[in-house]
Amino acid sequence: MSAQSDRPFLQMVAERRATPSFDDTPVTDEDLQAILMAGLKAPSSYNLQPWRFLVVRSAEGRRRLRDACFNQRKVEEAPLILVACGDADGWRNGDLEEVLHMGREGGMPESFLEQVKASAPGYLREHPNITAWLNRQVMIAFTTIMWAAESLGYNTAPMEGFDAAKLRSALKLPLSYDPIALLALGHAKGSSRYDGGRFSSQRVVFEEEFPRPFRP
Ligand SMILES: Cc1cc2nc3c(=O)[nH]c(=O)nc-3n(C[C@H](O)[C@H](O)[C@H](O)COP(=O)(O)O)c2cc1C
Known part of the structure; x- marks a missing residue:
């Protein structure tokens, strides 16, 4: 674990x-486990957790991935690539029952359980854009994973x-799996990192109604 791990979050x-x-410094098994577990704690709609992650660590696996990633060199260079997918059918295939079971175990009120059971299937079956729904859920877990890795002193690259x-x-992804994003994990080589800059809050944050400027 690196000394960077005690940096304050905002830093x-x-x-x-x-x-x-x-x-090529590897990601330790212990750190990988902690990083993944942090991601699995992310919030999701109805707690349905439709994310699926593939850990690709072998040299052969990373070479194949590089080929699928427009030959991006870092895909083969990084010791570990996490492929984040969404499963559009998880809720139909037992996830909803498991969510209800875990909710009951965790003390979720019966009325709330009934509401989830009654509304989730219709909500998802009739969802106008299930791809967007999956992206929304998976990217929260993905981002949690990114910060967990950074907090343990690793460098990351979302792709x-x-x-x-x-x-x-x-x-060999099942048909219902949507590949959403890749995260390279490891340690930066060289000093080619640069700060591309960010928009000011005046440009992107508004207050009460658009386009009233936000005043901190
Ligand atoms: C969802 C997502 C996808 C990205 N895809 C790629 C990619 O395929 N290749 C790449 O080199 N950088 C990729 N990036 C990195 C962005 O270019 C980078 O985050 C952005 O320029 C801001 O730079 P910074 O993250 O260093 O602040 C991606 C970033 C995000 C969040």
Whole structure:
């Protein structure tokens, strides 16, 4: 675990950069477990947790992934790539029952359980954009994983530059799985990281109604 792990959260947020290049220092099994467990604690709609993650660590697996990622070098360089997917059918295949079971065990009020049971299937079956719904859920877990890794002193690189069909075939993804984003984890190589800058709050934050400026 790196000394960076005791940085205050907001300092860590300010210092994080998408890492262009990685050395081959591995991610330890203990850290990987902690990082993944943090992600699995993320919130989701109806607590349905429709995320699925694939850990790709082998040299051969990373080489195949690189090919599916428009030849991005960091995909093969990083010691570990996490592929975040959403399962559009998890709720139909036992996840909803498990969520209700866990909720009951955890003390969720019976009235709330009944409400979830009655409304979730219809909500999802008739959802106008299930791809957007999956992205919304999975990216929260993905982002939690990114911060967990950063908090343990790792560097990260989020990626959406992949060919979904190639990725599906390389990873043998089931049809209901939607590949959503990749996260490279490891340690930055060299000093090529740069700060691309961020919009000011005046440009992107409003108050009460658009376009009234937000005044801190
Ligand atoms: C969802 C997502 C997908 C991204 N995809 C790629 C990618 O495929 N390749 C890449 O080099 N960078 C990718 N990036 C990194 C962004 O270019 C980077 O985060 C952005 O330029 C801001 O830089 P910073 O993260 O260092 O502040 C992605 C970032 C996000 C959040």
